[in-house]
Amino acid sequence: MFGYDVQALRKLLSAILQQNNTADAWTWLSKQGDINNVAAFNAAFVMMPRKTGKVVVSITSEQKAQLNTIRPGFNIAGWTAERLGRVFLFIQADAKYQEHYIKTIENLFLAGEMKELVALYSALPVLAYPESWIKRCAEGIRSNIGIVLEAIMYHNPYPSEHLSEDAWNQLVMKAIFTEKDLGQITGLQERNNPELVRILLDHARERGAAGRTVVPELWQLSEPIVGAAAIADLKQQYSLN
Amino acid sequence: MCCSHSFENPPYPSDAKPETFDISAVKGMKFFDPHVHMTSRTTDDYQAMADAGVVALIEPAFWLGQPRTGLDSFRDYYSSLIGWERFRSSQFGIKHYCTIGLNSREANNEALAEQVMELLPLFVYKEGVVGVGEIGFDDQTAAEEKYYRAQLDLAKEAGLPVQVHTPHRDKKRGTQRSMDIAIEQGLDPYSVIIDHNNEETVKEVLDRGFWAAFTIYPFTKMGNQRMVEIVKQYGSERIMINSAADWGISDPLAVPKTAALMQQQGISLQDIELVTYRNAITAFAQSGQIDEADFGVNIDQSAKFAGNSILRGGQQPRIDKSSIIIS
Numbered sequence: 001m002f003g004y005d006v007q008a009l010r011k012l013l014s015a016i017l018q019q020n021n022t023a024d025a026w027t028w029l030s031k032q033g034d035i036n037n038v039a040a041f042n043a044a045f046v047m048m049p050r051k052t053g054k055v056v057v058s059i060t061s062e063q064k065a066q067l068n069t070i071r072p073g074f075n076i077a078g079w080t081a082e083r084l085g086r087v088f089l090f091i092q093a094d095a096k097y098q099e100h101y102i103k104t105i106e107n108l109f110l111a112g113e114m115k116e117l118v119a120l121y122s123a124l125p126v127l128a129y130p131e132s133w134i135k136r137c138a139e140g141i142r143s144n145i146g147i148v149l150e151a152i153m154y155h156n157p158y159p160s161e162h163l164s165e166d167a168w169n170q171l172v173m174k175a176i177f178t179e180k181d182l183g184q185i186t187g188l189q190e191r192n193n194p195e196l197v198r199i200l201l202d203h204a205r206e207r208g209a210a211g212r213t214v215v216p217e218l219w220q221l222s223e224p225i226v227g228a229a230a231i232a233d234l235k236q237q238y239s240l241n
Numbered sequence: 242m243c244c245s246h247s248f249e250n251p252p253y254p255s256d257a258k259p260e261t262f263d264i265s266a267v268k269g270m271k272f273f274d275p276h277v278h279m280t281s282r283t284t285d286d287y288q289a290m291a292d293a294g295v296v297a298l299i300e301p302a303f304w305l306g307q308p309r310t311g312l313d314s315f316r317d318y319y320s321s322l323i324g325w326e327r328f329r330s331s332q333f334g335i336k337h338y339c340t341i342g343l344n345s346r347e348a349n350n351e352a353l354a355e356q357v358m359e360l361l362p363l364f365v366y367k368e369g370v371v372g373v374g375e376i377g378f379d380d381q382t383a384a385e386e387k388y389y390r391a392q393l394d395l396a397k398e399a400g401l402p403v404q405v406h407t408p409h410r411d412k413k414r415g416t417q418r419s420m421d422i423a424i425e426q427g428l429d430p431y432s433v434i435i436d437h438n439n440e441e442t443v444k445e446v447l448d449r450g451f452w453a454a455f456t457i458y459p460f461t462k463m464g465n466q467r468m469v470e471i472v473k474q475y476g477s478e479r480i481m482i483n484s485a486a487d488w489g490i491s492d493p494l495a496v497p498k499t500a501a502l503m504q505q506q507g508i509s510l511q512d513i514e515l516v517t518y519r520n521a522i523t524a525f526a527q528s529g530q531i532d533e534a535d536f537g538v539n540i541d542q543s544a545k546f547a548g549n550s551i552l553r554g555g556q557q558p559r560i561d562k563s564s565i566i567i568s
Contacts (some may be wrong), residue, residue, distance in 0.1 A: 046366045
């Protein structure tokens with residue numbers, strides 16, 4: 001139901017969280033995550049920063065590699081303690097009762113504070129029933145809160161693995177419109193497609209007509225599909241960079 | 242729900258030409274506006290507040306000008322206070338906190354109020370929620386009293402300060418009742434901020450150990466010249482001022498403007514700092530949710546630089562408003 005070795009991830013994240021928290025905080029955290037007690041589960045999720053603090057978690061390069069082995073693409077570099085603690089709750093949760101598991105987590109999205117939303121979207125690649133979160137992920141891309149978008153876009157393997165082509169293209173365009181660093185989007189090259197390039201080049205023409213510039217990644221994605229000559233023509237026609 | 246004024250016959254000030262607000266008078270000062278409804282304001286207001294030195298604010302949950310008809314409207318509103326509005330504010334370098342509560346007007350819809358009461362615990366424990374508010378009396382009905390008491394209990398349980406709205410009609414009596422009930426429910430007056438005071442209510446509020454907040458709001462509440470007189474008379478202990486700016490004719494710069502007026506009229510800088518900054522922090526930091534280190538700096542650099550959805554489209558953060566050209 002997880003699509004990866006969840007026991008191994010529990011063990012590794014436990015070790016990382018134990019290293020990065022006070023003894024008291026870890027004692028508390030290690031007992032949380034019983035999703036069948038919804039009130040306690042929600043309370044732990046909400047009060048996480050009060051327990052763990054908000055400092056950036058430090059991990060060894062070995063742990064980073066281990067994470068990537070257990071769940072390819074899953075990367076917690078730069079995460080704060082409360083973000084990792086919240087994601088840990090979902091990994092600890094008993095996912096046996098599918099409907100209950102999904103409903104409980106979905107409800108957290110509906111009343112999410114900014115940083116809670118960051119943690120929730122960060123958790124997508126490690127949640128059980130991965131197919132169940134596709135619409136939620138697409139909905140997240142409609143957010144205008146920068147850090148929420150980054151939680152979905154940056155170093156998150158879930159979107160490129162699960163989004164439809166339309167939703168993926170929307171993610172890329174949203175990243176461009178909100179001035180995100182495209183280089184941090186997992187799967188940018190792998191999910192490149194002719195329809196995306198059509199949209200990108202239309203966008204380039206619009207920008208050119210308005211006397212504005214475009215990001216260099218736009219050309220890098222377009223060239224393999226339409227060829228260097230077409231790009232050069234377009235750049236010249238619209239006096240683009 | 243800070244205002245219920247009428248828009249008919251706006252009483253324009255009778256004096257000829259008022260003095261212009263010179264922002265340089267408060268240059269270098271920091272302000273905390275502990276009551277302002279930013280949801281109802283534009284980005285121009287955020288910009289102007291940041292320019293005038295407002296580094297942090299509290300947005301109390303209130304009435305939106307017309308009644309909500311369902312629970313989801315409340316949930317979405319509370320979510321916006323801890324989500325989108327918090328982000329919008331951060332883009333102007335202003336730290337946004339909020340208080341969460343069921344306002345007195347809508348407490349009168351008891352069927353809905355019951356559901357809202359069940360929803361509140363989900364929000365009051367969230368990060369950056371610094372109190373239960375704004376709650377209290379409007380019409381002073383039995384239903385308002387019931388939910389005021391219930392929310393005082395919630396605040397006590399959650400260890401949060403309370404931001405109390407006092408009524409426009411029968412104000413003095415309503416303010417006294419609000420304090421009586423807070424004490425009956427076992428709250429420490431030091432954790433209760435009584436809002437929208439005036440010359441007639443302030444003495445008793447201070448004497449009984451509560452915090453006295455004053456709303457500088459044109460036409461219907463305090464004017465800032467009157468506020469200067471109050472500080473001259475009562476000093477600065479447990480007194481704070483706010484703008485309560487909302488969708489009515491109000492002024493989001495009320496706090497810095499009042500500081501400038503106080504300075505001009507000889508109030509000490511120390512007293513000005515207490516009533517326009519420090520006291521509000523002391524009162525609401527009892528929630529454990531205010532860290533001054535968060536003010537003025539954007540902890541999430543990503544939110545400031547890369548996550549810029551308001552400043553989207555590669556525009557410069559500033560536009561030249563005097564120019565006819567919009568590019």
